[in-house]
Amino acid sequence: MRTSQWSAAALAAGLVVTLAACAPADESGEGASGLELTMLIGSSGDAETTAVQAAADAWAAETGNTVEVIAANDLVQQLGQGFSGNNPPDLFYMPWDQFQTYAAQGFIEPYADELENADQFLPALREQFSYDGQFYCAPKDFSTLGLQINTEAWAAAGLTDADVPTDWDQLAEVAAALTTGDQVGLSMGREYARVGVFMNQAGGALVDGDAIVADSAENAEGLAYLQQLIADGSLKFPQELEAGWGGEAFGLGKAAMVIEGPWINGAMANDFPERQFISVELPAGPAGPSTFAFSNCWGMPVGSETREATIDLIEFLTSDEQQLAFAEAFGVIPSTESGSAAYAEQFPENAAFVAGVASATSPVAFQGASAAIADFNTQLEQIGSADPASLLAPLQANLQAAYDEANG
Amino acid sequence: MPRAAVRPRRGGGIRRGEARSGWLFVAPAVIITTVFLVVPILLALWVSFSDWNGFQSPLNPRVSFVGLENYAAITVEEGLDQRNFGTAVRNNLYYVLFVVPLQTIVALLLAVQVNRAALRGKGFFRTAFYFPSVTSTVAIVIVFQFLFTASGAVNSVIGAFGIDGPDWFNDSTGIFHAMLGAIGVAPPTSGPLAEPGFLGISGWQWIAGPSVAMSSLIMLAIFTTSGTFMLLFLAALQSIGADIDEAALMDGAGPVRTFFSITLPMLRPTLFTVLTLGLIGSWQVFDQIYVLGGTSAGGTISTPAFLAYRSSFVDLQWGQGAAIAFILFVFIIILTLLQRWALAERAPRAFRRATTTSTTAGGLR
Numbered sequence: 002m003r004t005s006q007w008s009a010a011a012l013a014a015g016l017v018v019t020l021a022a023c024a025p026a027d028e029s030g031e032g033a034s035g036l037e038l039t040m041l042i043g044s045s046g047d048a049e050t051t052a053v054q055a056a057a058d059a060w061a062a063e064t065g066n067t068v069e070v071i072a073a074n075d076l077v078q079q080l081g082q083g084f085s086g087n088n089p090p091d092l093f094y095m096p097w098d099q100f101q102t103y104a105a106q107g108f109i110e111p112y113a114d115e116l117e118n119a120d121q122f123l124p125a126l127r128e129q130f131s132y133d134g135q136f137y138c139a140p141k142d143f144s145t146l147g148l149q150i151n152t153e154a155w156a157a158a159g160l161t162d163a164d165v166p167t168d169w170d171q172l173a174e175v176a177a178a179l180t181t182g183d184q185v186g187l188s189m190g191r192e193y194a195r196v197g198v199f200m201n202q203a204g205g206a207l208v209d210g211d212a213i214v215a216d217s218a219e220n221a222e223g224l225a226y227l228q229q230l231i232a233d234g235s236l237k238f239p240q241e242l243e244a245g246w247g248g249e250a251f252g253l254g255k256a257a258m259v260i261e262g263p264w265i266n267g268a269m270a271n272d273f274p275e276r277q278f279i280s281v282e283l284p285a286g287p288a289g290p291s292t293f294a295f296s297n298c299w300g301m302p303v304g305s306e307t308r309e310a311t312i313d314l315i316e317f318l319t320s321d322e323q324q325l326a327f328a329e330a331f332g333v334i335p336s337t338e339s340g341s342a343a344y345a346e347q348f349p350e351n352a353a354f355v356a357g358v359a360s361a362t363s364p365v366a367f368q369g370a371s372a373a374i375a376d377f378n379t380q381l382e383q384i385g386s387a388d389p390a391s392l393l394a395p396l397q398a399n400l401q402a403a404y405d406e407a408n409g
Numbered sequence: 410m411p412r413a414a415v416r417p418r419r420g421g422g423i424r425r426g427e428a429r430s431g432w433l434f435v436a437p438a439v440i441i442t443t444v445f446l447v448v449p450i451l452l453a454l455w456v457s458f459s460d461w462n463g464f465q466s467p468l469n470p471r472v473s474f475v476g477l478e479n480y481a482a483i484t485v486e487e488g489l490d491q492r493n494f495g496t497a498v499r500n501n502l503y504y505v506l507f508v509v510p511l512q513t514i515v516a517l518l519l520a521v522q523v524n525r526a527a528l529r530g531k532g533f534f535r536t537a538f539y540f541p542s543v544t545s546t547v548a549i550v551i552v553f554q555f556l557f558t559a560s561g562a563v564n565s566v567i568g569a570f571g572i573d574g575p576d577w578f579n580d581s582t583g584i585f586h587a588m589l590g591a592i593g594v595a596p597p598t599s600g601p602l603a604e605p606g607f608l609g610i611s612g613w614q615w616i617a618g619p620s621v622a623m624s625s626l627i628m629l630a631i632f633t634t635s636g637t638f639m640l641l642f643l644a645a646l647q648s649i650g651a652d653i654d655e656a657a658l659m660d661g662a663g664p665v666r667t668f669f670s671i672t673l674p675m676l677r678p679t680l681f682t683v684l685t686l687g688l689i690g691s692w693q694v695f696d697q698i699y700v701l702g703g704t705s706a707g708g709t710i711s712t713p714a715f716l717a718y719r720s721s722f723v724d725l726q727w728g729q730g731a732a733i734a735f736i737l738f739v740f741i742i743i744l745t746l747l748q749r750w751a752l753a754e755r756a757p758r759a760f761r762r763a764t765t766t767s768t769t770a771g772g773l774r
Contacts, residue, residue, distance in 0.1 A: 081722040085463040102725060106462045240579045240705075243558050372724050376489055379708045382581060399489045 034065030036310050041083070041090035043076030043297070045264055045331060046271060052330035060317045066310060084108055084302070091307050092314060095138055095300030097129065098366045098374070103300070104132035105368040105407065110301040110308070111137045117316055121337040129363045130298045139319050142333035143296035143341075144262035145357035146198060147280040148172075154179055154257035166284040169202070169226055176235035179257035186235035188256030189247050192378045194364055195260055198293055199223035202286025207365040207396075213404055216390065216397040219288070224389035226286075231385050252276050262295065263332040263354045282353045294361035296336060369403035457731035463721070479728035480736070487609055490729060493708070493716060495608025501692060501712040503619040507627045508634075509687045515635040516683065517676075520642035521668070535643070542636035549633055550700040554578060557625050577625045581707030583617025584624060620709035626697050634690065638683045645679035646672070681752045685745055692741050713737045 040057060044050040050072045057068035071090070073079045077099060083089040095103060103109050113119055113136040126140035150165070158178045166172040176186030189195040197207075203226070205219030214220075230236035237256070244250035247259040252273030259265070260283065269276045283292050299315045301308070317323060321343065324335035328344050334354055335341050345355040365374070377396045384392065452467060460475045461467040483494040523534045541549060556562045557577035564574030575582075586596075597603045602612040619627060649672065657667045673680075698715040711719075713733050721730030 078722045081463055081725065084465075085467075085727070087465050106464060106725060108462075108464055240576070241559075243560060369724075372489055372493075375704055376493075376708075379704060382579075382707045402488050 036066040036307050038066060038068045038091040038307055038310065038314065040068055040070045041073050041076070041079060041093040042070060043094045043096065044072040046267065048267055048271070049327075049331040052327055056318060056323055056326065057314070060314050063317075064310070064313065068314070089302040091301070091305060092311050093300045094141065094297045095130075096297055097295055097363065098371050100130060100137070100298065100300075101132060101366050101407075102368045102371070104137050107303060109137060110303045110305055111135045112301055112308070112312055112315075113137055113139050113298075115312060116319070118319060118337065121339065122319075123336060123338055123341065123358065125294060125358065125361060125363070126296050126336050129294075129296060138298035138300050139315050140296045140298050140336035141319070142324060142327060142336050143294050143358075144264060144333055145294045145354045145361050146195070146260050146262050146283060146292045147353045147357060148283050149251060149259050149261055149265055149278050149280050151251065151254070151257045152277045152279060154184060154254070158257075165281050168284050169286055172284045173230060173233070173235070176230060176258065177233055180233075180235045184254060185237040185242065185250075185256050187230060187258045187260075188237055188239060188242060188244075188250045189260040191238040191240065191381050191384070193374050193381075194293060194295070195247075196224070196227060196381060196384070197364060198260070198283060198291060199227055199286065201291040201293075201362060202283075202288060204286070204288030206362075207400060208367070208404075213397060213401045215400050216393040220393055221389035223286070224384065224392060228384060228389070251278070263334060263351055266332040266351070280351065280353045282356055290360040292357040292361050293364050294358065295364070365400070367404065368407040370400060370407075373399035373403050453731045453734065456727055457735050459728055461727050463725050463727045467727075475728065479726075479732040483729055483732060484608065484736075487605070490720075490726075492605075492609040493711070494713065494733060495610040496614075496708050497711045497713045497716045498608060499610055499615055499617070500619070500623055500709055501694070501714075504623060504627060504630075504694060504712070505688065505691045507619060507624075508630045508691045509684065511627070512631045512635050512638060512687055513680070513683055515631055516638035517642050519635060519639040520646055521672075523639070524643055524646045535639075538639055539636040541633045542640075544633070546633060546696045547700050549629060550697050553625065553629050554701075575621050578622050578701060579706055580621035581709045583620050583709070585616055585618030587621075588618075617709075620706055622701075622706035622710050626694075626701075626710060629697060630691065630694070634687070638687065641679055641683055642676065645676050649675050677752065677754075681749070684748060684752070688744055688748065689741055692737060692744070 040053070042050070042053055044053070050070065054070045057070050060066075061068045076094060076096060080089070080093060080099075089108075095109065104111075111132075113130065116139055119136065119139075122140050123143070126143055127136055130136065130138050130140055148166070155164075158175075158181075160175060160178060164171070164175055166175050172187070179186035200206075200220040200223035203219045203223040205214070205217050205221075205223055207213065207215045207220075227236060239246050239250045239256075242250040242253075242255040244253060244255060247256070247261050248265050248268045249272075250256040251259040251261075251265070252269055254276075263280075265280070269278065283290065285291075299318065301311050301315075305311060319336065321335060321337055321340040324333075324337065324340045325343060325347065327333055328335060328348065332351070334351070335344050341355055341358070345352045373396060376399055377392070380387075380392050380395060456467050457479055458474055458476060459467060459472050460478075461472045482488070482490045484491065519538050522528065523531055523538065528534070558564075559574070559576040561577075563577070567574050597613055604611060606612050606615065653671060653675075654667060657671045662670065693714050694712050695714040695718070698710055698712055699718070701710060703711050703715045703719065714737065717730045717733040717737070719730075720726045720733065
């Protein structure tokens with residue numbers, strides 16, 4: 002019995018040592034050609050995957066490397082798996098809501114300042130992808146939220162171009178006018194990334210400098226406005242309309258207006274090609290206009306073996322020319338000043354999204370905040386019945402705890 | 410014991426080298442078990458005591474030992490992590506309380522029915538009942554999603570009886586809360602039930618019962634797993650000889666009496682297997698939750714297994730994820746031991762008396 006125990010223990014110990022000794026696989030770093038890069042993307046659909054693959058192939062042909070583009074089913078999970086398995090992709094979409102966490106944990110390489118076009122990115126995006134004062138990764142593109150209006154429903158309700166809402170009262174009026182038996186006036190995702198816009202339009206914010214101010218009166222006012230719309234019956238969330246997201250409710254004709262970003266164009270073209278609609282800027286709240294800007298960046302794992310080649314590829318992918326090609330393929334807005342200006346000219350129907358940049362803020366995403374935001378999204382299921390203060394109090398506490406932990 | 414182990418080595422002669430050959434023969438199994446089971450479990454145990462953030466190997470020098478910090482964060486320290494864990498435990502507890510007894514009863518009834526000699530098309534029914542078990546859970550969840558949408562088939566059917574069905578997978582109302590509400594009990598605004606209690610969950614929330622969304626998943630689980638367990642019961646039923654049933658018949662026992670006094674006691678080992686497998690399986694429920702997104706329905710369908718995944722891969726709190734997994738592991742072992750004790754063969758006299766009284770009281774009329 003004793004022998005067996007000892008040999009088992011020895012065997013286990015041996016294996017642990019072997020496992021620990023597994024050094025990171027050495028890939029050939031010399032030379033800029035002949036490399037095999039992997040790129041992990043969180044694709045919005047076939048259009049995006051094809052466009053990214055085409056761009057990567059063009060670069061690969063030019064430089065003599067190969068790039069394998071992998072469209073993730075679940076980007077965050079697959080990234081986590083890659084990093085923990087010590088085998089992260091050479092280049093990946095870094096989601097905005099995870100960026101701070103990844104930067105704080107030292108997962109990603111702060112390469113962005115070395116890019117040739119580093120100073121051409123929009124300042125707001127530069128800031129979003131900076132951690133601790135350092136510009137980490139190149140913004141891939143960006144999107145802002147706008148208000149989509151179903152033009153058929155609009156005309157059917159007897160509304161004209163002059164009725165396009167520019168403030169909260171007008172929005173409530175048209176939403177009520179558009180609400181019929183089987184169509185609700187307004188819909189949007191029941192989440193902070195949509196609802197938060199109204200909190201900001203009321204003058205609120207979640208973070209003010211170093212203080213967490215989620216439970217402010219302004220935020221409560223924003224939620225109260227939405228509750229009024231819900232009480233009027235002119236705002237319903239996609240879940241209540243049996244749709245997966247706002248765009249689906251819009252495409253199915255169950256909602257006459259939704260709040261989504263430029264990705265709605267691709268989604269409508271693919272799934273509901275007959276839907277006629279326009280996108281306008283979000284109506285302004287009592288404290289002025291406000292919208293959210295979302296952007297992913299091109300992430301590179303820290304200490305990447307293929308650093309030089311990857312930087313070259315990123316420069317290629319973030320060039321104005323390439324970004325405009327992406328814009329055409331799947332509707333995102335280029336992340337550079339000149340690119341976004343060219344975009345507004347080339348796609349006048351999307352000018353509202355570019356115009357939104359002036360009043361755009363990035364959703365709160367400091368390290369650990371995503372769990373607090375996820376909990377708030379869950380709490381929002383009670384938005385129809387709960388008191389705004391009771392929704393914001395746990396958010397305040399959770400954000401404060403996460404903030405203290407991130408900075409403590 | 411020590412003597413037996415030592416003897417072959419000293420003995421020599423014909424038994425010489427037996428131990429070595431023995432080790433050689435079991436070596437493949439030992440190595441596979443060690444590499445794929447023992448080492449991962451030990452690594453996970455280490456992760457649960459470390460601050461590993463999921464970057465490079467968990468054994469790299471930058472990872473440090475943090476003691477019980479991860480365990481404390483989810484069990485005793487007030488905060489979001491603790492509440493999420495508490496909610497997940499509550500959800501899973503109700504899931505188990507409903508799924509395990511129901512699936513066992515349904516499986517047993519199905520097995521008894523398809524075992525009847527007089528049944529026509531036995532093969533068809535056996536296949537039909539077993540079919541959900543061999544189908545991927547993911548596929549079934551997606552079919553259930555269609556069936557259980559607000560205007561889906563289920564609501565159309567119950568709508569025919571004038572009942573306005575809920576939006577199943579999105580409804581976070583606890584069914585006990587709904588029942589209490591129906592008899593006029595309002596949620597307490599103060600007092601012990603409203604205060605955060607065990608694992609940060611208030612007493613009122615502990616008694617919520619499974620949410621409507623969770624109830625749909627409970628139905629799904631019963632639907633998918635009953636077939637497997639039916640097969641186990643069926644095998645056991647077929648090993649009970651017809652002579653025993655005949656003898657019971659001669660002694661004047663009716664079908665109900667035969668079932669409770671003869672069949673059920675003879676199925677005890679199988680019952681133990683089914684209950685144990687059911688208990689373990691339902692504490693580990695993951696795929697259904699993952700497919701549904703896990704955070705929908707007000708967090709009422711999240712389970713510890715899902716939370717372990719989410720904390721690790723999404724929030725990069727690998728230590729907490731591993732800690733949740735180990736708490737779950739220990740918890741399942743304790744429950745299994747408890748159940749083993751509860752189902753153990755007792756002194757025959759006491760047992761007979763207990764069953765006799767219960768069956769006579771149970772309506773043998």
